[in-house]
Amino acid sequence: MAEIVIKAENLSFFYEEDDGAKIPVLQNFDLEIEKGSFVALLGHNGSGKSTLAKLFNLILTPESGNLYLFGKRVDENEMTDDELFEIRRRIGMVFQNPDNQLVATIVEEDVAFGPENLGVPPKEIRQRVDDALDFVKMKKFARHSPHQLSGGQKQRVAIAGILACKPEVIIFDESTAMLDPLGRAEVMSTIETLNKEFGTTIVLITHYMEEATKAGRVVVIDNGKKLLDGTPKEVFKETKILRKAGLDIPQTTLLLQELADMGYDLPRNALTPEEGAEALAKILSEKEKIK
């Protein structure tokens, strides 16, 4: 079995209201994420999925429960600053709004921000910046200013900025939510390549079903609790549970399921439009033959 990079055990977290009332966000949450895996955390707004990400990155401290990162139990109060920053380096995070995570006025300066903070020697920073920009295909924009770029391009620069720190895990916190369909596709393909070619562990937080289908494992969160956990095919079969959690089902799956309910012999777990088309074509051609 692969190494577990993130392990949450009985994790709970509350937000405190102004009047002192505690609003539970996560309740006794358990989760294990294996090295090199691609996990999608799915949930509607306010389900606690972003809070979970901030706990993993030690931006927030859990109320109770244990968090193990890279096999070691972490407790922010017992950590030195260096240990804390080492964890943050190993677990990179890309946020929702691309504008609010770029620091510098020039693309390559921004990508260099992370390694500069880590005290990497200048020559190596140069190398890392070039490699990272090359990987996200933004090399020719290296000297541009961020505000000249499209949303998808900005988000790819943000990814390059994280890559330059050489993380082992990257958490994407709704990183495609503010992008147009084109930008979303660009970012998704970057994420997939990262996982496949570099074996970077990916935690993708999203409420887009189509994106979640790209993951190897989908975890559905609702009201701070784990609702479903499995491969996309296993998870998206559970139409009723997903609906109850306020989530949409991929349109292809929905269509085929309704047809299947009407008595046609169709798979209930098809995810992509291609899969759906293939299944439908198969049935149609069989019908032709009968005729």
Place this chain on the structure above:
Amino acid sequence: MLKDITLGQFFPGNSVLHRLDPRVKIVICIAYIVGIFLCNSLAAYIFLIAMTVLLMLISQLPVKTVLKGIQPVVVIIIFTAVLNVFWRGGETELFSFWIITIYLEGVTSAIFMMIRIIALVIGTCIILTYTTSPIALTDAIERLLSPLRIFKIPVHEFAMMMTIALRFIPTLIEETDKIMNAQKARGSDFSTGSLAERAKALVPVLVPLFISSFRRADELAVAMECRCYRGGSGRTRMTQLHLAKRDFFSILLTALFIASVLLINQYFPIYVV
């Protein structure tokens, strides 16, 4: 609409001035200002004008752009000149009417003052703002002031604040534009009415802009923390500034300039003020 505002006044180019080390440029600029204030005779001022024109030629900036730099200070120039003409006493009377007496010394000092201000504005524009990108300038300031760190002055933090401000100006302008359009769609009117009314119409623009700026600041802080930012200590930089031959050469020229001004003051004391 607001997008067209040019930020800073940097004109990219490839002249020697553009390529000089920004730290050296700041030092040269200060020396040049000192040189201007050392001038005290007609010959020295002519020399100053010649040098400023030379600077303009080296920078390869269009004359029109450079002269535009004076625009914001025209009022100050006129005001200083008028004050000098009317209120400066002297020995050679030129013209007298009622209680007003104008002396030759007043006129010459007014002209000198005008040359001084114009040379000051044009010179600093050419050396610094027109030929240095804001980011290079911030960087240079941080590095030049870094010795102050031993006095616990947060030099890096100031530079970081400047960088972030520069980074977010276009973003905030865009946002202002969006909010203004949104308020226009709701029927607010920014272009008619008295000044007070127009200022009042801007309140519904500024409030959301403020709120969103705070949210942005919050998110940016978290994002910076995630990228291991912990202030200036232990930080390295990707771009390293190296002094080239041209930097030393330009420092030498600046020293020569100041020396020349002093010599001219000494040996050609015509119309000394």
